[in-house]
Amino acid sequence: MAVLVFAENAGGIYKKAALEAVLYGRMVAEKLGTETVVVTYGNADTDALIRHGADRILVEKNEKLEHVDPQAYSKMILKARERSDANVLVFSFNYTGKSVAPLVAAKLQAGYVPGVVEMPSTDGDFVVKKIVFSGKAFAFYKIESDIKVLALNPNSFQLEEKLGKGAVEEFDAGLSDTDFKIKVRKVEKVEGEIPLEEAEIVVSGGRGLKGPENWGMIEELARLLGGATACSRPVADAGWRPHHEHVGQTGGTIRPNLYIAIGISGAIQHLAGVNQSKTIVVINKDPEAPFFKHADYCIVGDAFEVVPKLIEALKEFKEKN
Ligand SMILES: Cc1cc2nc3c(=O)[nH]c(=O)nc-3n(C[C@H](O)[C@H](O)[C@H](O)COP(=O)(O)OP(=O)(O)OC[C@H]3O[C@@H](n4cnc5c(N)ncnc54)[C@H](O)[C@@H]3O)c2cc1C
Helix, strand or coil: CEEEEECCEECCEECHHHHHHHHHHHHHHHHHCCEEEEEEECCCCHHHHHHCCCCEEEEECCHHHHCCCHHHHHHHHHHHHHHHCCCEEEEECCHHHHHHHHHHHHHHCCEEEEEECCCCECCCCCEEEEEEHHHCEEEEEECCCCCEEEEECCCCCCCCCCCCCCEEEECCCCCCHHHCCCCCCCCCCCCCCCCHHHCCEEEEECHHHCCHHHCHHHHHHHHHHCCEEEECHHHHHCCCCCHHHEECCCCECCCCCEEEEECCCCCHHHHHHHCCCCEEEEEECCCCCHHHHHCCEEEECCHHHHHHHHHHHHHHHHHHC
């Protein structure tokens, strides 16, 4: 018996969501009185995994795993499960986890709960809490199968360090070329930006900004605050902004210290991705905009007047300090 966590990395580096999954797996393992095994790949920063609770780390060295391939990943994880004899499997509920966890659960005929937000209750029944109706409610799911698969909602709890035993083992999942179903032809990396899921400050724009040509002020405000930019779904659908910036039910889930929503109405599907933010500032010219009901600070006004004034004030403040 063990808890097995899949930890995704990019060039060996682990993002916050992967470390959250490891820490969560560790906390579940402690509750069940067992060990935390992490399965990962490539030239991994195993120290980061150990600091967040990994007792054992299985590292598969196949270079092709550097690119996300749900079928190859699921085969590797299934092999790691055999080796660790895990009965609880933990994934992050991010883009990769959303495609890999269901494949693994289906192969194992295991109960699968996506979007978990809290520790399971394990007194008798194994019950997990998850968000439903785009964050408007919670549901408690009892998993009845022997093997349980959980996908943890990113930013659901505070990341902290918890030292694991940290035995690192090279691991051969027996992958052959035919296990890889995707061929990556080109990778375009965005350099220099703060990854949205990791940013403590996020400046986000919606359809109220009228067009992509008006994003200069959003980017400038984000830069001055040391934050990242995000957007509502219609903005990404229209091609005004890249899809990785779209937050909400069908996009990313974030939990920054400060979320500034500019020209965004506050539809339930948008709120689902941002309503865990610590402080929410809404700038909207419509005093009846639904977003104001969820805001800590409300600015009723035209974004094209308010945002340049904010930028000006910030620049002035920075010059003086
Ligand atoms: C299944 C499903 C999933 C979805 N998933 C998502 C999702 O993940 N993320 C998401 O964002 N949406 C999602 N949506 C879409 C969602 O329902 C809304 O349509 C969308 O969030 C609205 O985007 P918006 O607020 O940018 O645009 P609008 O609703 O058009 O709102 C624009 C806002 O800007 C304000 N405004 C206009 N001009 C100005 C100005 N000059 N200054 C200040 N304010 C101004 C307006 O008052 C208005 O409140 C989903 C919908 C469905 C059906």
